[in-house]
Amino acid sequence: MNPEETPDFIPEGFPKGNPFRVPEGYFDRFPAKLAERMEEDKKIRRFPFPSLLKPAPLLAAACMLIIAGVFGYRMLSGPADPLTDDEISTYVYQEGIIDELEVDDILESTDMAESTDTTPTRAYTNENEEIQYYLLDEDIDDADIINEL
Amino acid sequence: MEEFSDRELLDLFAQASTRNHAFNMLVRQYQQRLYWHIRKMVLDHDDADDLLQNVFIKAFKALDNFREDSKIYTWLYKIATNECITFLNTKKKRFMVPMADVEYQLSQNLETDSYFSGDRIQMKLQQAILTLPDKQRLVFNLKYFEEMKYEDMSEILGTSVGALKASFHHAVKKIEEFMKRD
Numbered sequence: 001m002n003p004e005e006t007p008d009f010i011p012e013g014f015p016k017g018n019p020f021r022v023p024e025g026y027f028d029r030f031p032a033k034l035a036e037r038m039e040e041d042k043k044i045r046r047f048p049f050p051s052l053l054k055p056a057p058l059l060a061a062a063c064m065l066i067i068a069g070v071f072g073y074r075m076l077s078g079p080a081d082p083l084t085d086d087e088i089s090t091y092v093y094q095e096g097i098i099d100e101l102e103v104d105d106i107l108e109s110t111d112m113a114e115s116t117d118t119t120p121t122r123a124y125t126n127e128n129e130e131i132q133y134y135l136l137d138e139d140i141d142d143a144d145i146i147n148e149l
Numbered sequence: 150m151e152e153f154s155d156r157e158l159l160d161l162f163a164q165a166s167t168r169n170h171a172f173n174m175l176v177r178q179y180q181q182r183l184y185w186h187i188r189k190m191v192l193d194h195d196d197a198d199d200l201l202q203n204v205f206i207k208a209f210k211a212l213d214n215f216r217e218d219s220k221i222y223t224w225l226y227k228i229a230t231n232e233c234i235t236f237l238n239t240k241k242k243r244f245m246v247p248m249a250d251v252e253y254q255l256s257q258n259l260e261t262d263s264y265f266s267g268d269r270i271q272m273k274l275q276q277a278i279l280t281l282p283d284k285q286r287l288v289f290n291l292k293y294f295e296e297m298k299y300e301d302m303s304e305i306l307g308t309s310v311g312a313l314k315a316s317f318h319h320a321v322k323k324i325e326e327f328m329k330r331d
Contacts, residue, residue, distance in 0.1 A: 016294070019271040020188055026198075027184070031176045034202050041206065 152178060155221045162212055172212075176205055179222065182295070183229050189290045190233040190283075192275075193258060200236055204229045219304055226305045230287060237283055277327035281320050288313055289320040 083091075135145075153161075153174050161171030183204060188197040207228050215224065278286055287306065291297040292313075299310045306313070 018185065018294070019275065020185070020194075022184070022194060027181055030180055030201070031173055034176060034205055035173075037202055038206060038209065
């Protein structure tokens with residue numbers, strides 16, 4: 001077949017016409033619609049960072065600002081120079097805070113008063129052992145202690 | 150509608166006072182031809198509408214530097230063709246789908262398109278055209294529907310007249326085979 005010929009698979013009388021349609025009055029409205037879009041584009045171009053006007057970069061920029069804000073706030077509000085143990089104990093004694101505290105207050109603040117755990121602490125156990133060793137070393141009899149009391 | 154020559158349009162566009170008027174004339178003069186060229190490639194009206202706007206916006210920006218080596222008509226077709234190819238390639242990449250699937254999807258869209266008024270044989274012809282590679286599809290549409298001269302097509306597509314004739318011939322053969330099926 002000569003490439004210049006009309007393809008022969010098209011039946012006789014087949015309309016070569018256009019099977020597509022457009023909305024009513026589309027071509028009449030198109031120049032105005034185009035002018036409107038060009039005006040919009042011009043406005044965007046006037047903004048120094050046009051890419052920031054697109055939703056995705058705008059959202060990313062907002063997220064970055066929020067993260068930076070939270071991080072900055074934490075940095076500023078955190079302890080700049082934490083107090084040493086010595087400074088704390090000096091403060092407590094100087095202010096006489098220790099005198100005002102009762103044993104019950106301390107227990108309460110450390111939750112020991114409410115504690116149901118009856119296991120002796122390691123420090124307490126060590127203290128008993130030390131007493132026992134002392135008594136054995138010094139050869140002190142239980143009866144002597146009772147008599148002394 | 151009164152048709153303006155390229156020279157008239159360019160002269161009017163060069164003057165600030167008549168620039169917008171000249172561009173408006175250019176849009177009115179070429180909008181339909183360019184629209185149908187784009188529509189036959191992307192099939193969907195909304196996509197064609199977007200691309201047509203892009204074409205004219207690009208033309209507006211570049212018209213000052215338009216050298217009269219070619220006609221405005223072929224120059225606009227060239228912009229439109231590039232827009233179509235970019236659009237189709239982007240679509241394929243964005244959805245990470247093989248070309249055959251995009252063609253299938255376009256074909257399915259055609260069947261539900263309220264702006265397609267063709268009968269069964271016209272639908273089948275469009276589906277057959279969709280099986281062609283993009284460039285062959287362009288050649289077929291420009292020659293068969295728009296009856297464009299090979300010389301003008303050569304300018305638009307940057308391909309020799311001989312290659313275009315061969316491409317059209319192959320396209321016709323493929324479509325013929327498709328149409329004979331079932």
